[in-house]
Amino acid sequence: MWIVFALLAAVSAAIVVTLSKIGVKNVDSSVAFAIQSVLILLVSWGVVIGQGNLPDVMRIERRVWIYLIIAGIVTCLSSLFSFRALKLGNASQVSPITNVSLLFAVVLAIVFLKEKLNWQVVIGAVLMAVGAVVIAIAKD
Known part of the structure; x- marks a missing residue:
């Protein structure tokens, strides 16, 4: 749920x-x-x-x-x-960059909450971060 x-x-x-x-x-x-x-x-x-x-x-x-x-x-x-x-x-560029918080959240969860890191989380976080940067640097 x-x-x-x-x-x-x-x-x-x-x-x-x-x-x-x-x-x-x-x-x-x-x-x-x-x-x-x-x-x-x-x-x-x-x-x-x-x-x-x-x-x-x-x-x-x-x-x-x-x-x-x-x-x-x-x-x-x-x-x-x-x-x-x-x-x-632009909202279409600001939003992806603010959502890089996912990457920071993963790091903080590992460090402070002792959550386990696996390859799916690493690949997913990297892909989202790269995607956010690609969108953010896109020309109008």
Whole structure:
């Protein structure tokens, strides 16, 4: 079932890139991000409340809070960088480069999460990275 959600996330991300590129055309990239962030905040907490998970917030361990807060800060930075890149570049070139995060995620998962590396992951990550670079350097 995870693959269905991963594919839905990928399709959603592609739609977000497209709509964000249109949105930053005549608006500062940080303003566009701030507008989306408010909606993300409302929807995410609405889902937590709607699912009845609000009491779970009080049971989160301090160490987990720290990881989630740091991840939230990095998420904000990532989005700010992405919005700025979209403001300055073509969505068809920006998106593949931002998705080189796959390569970084594989490395970080191996180093910090002790996940196993196999030849399929290596070949797939290299192909995606090469593909992103080829798309990014394509002429208009």
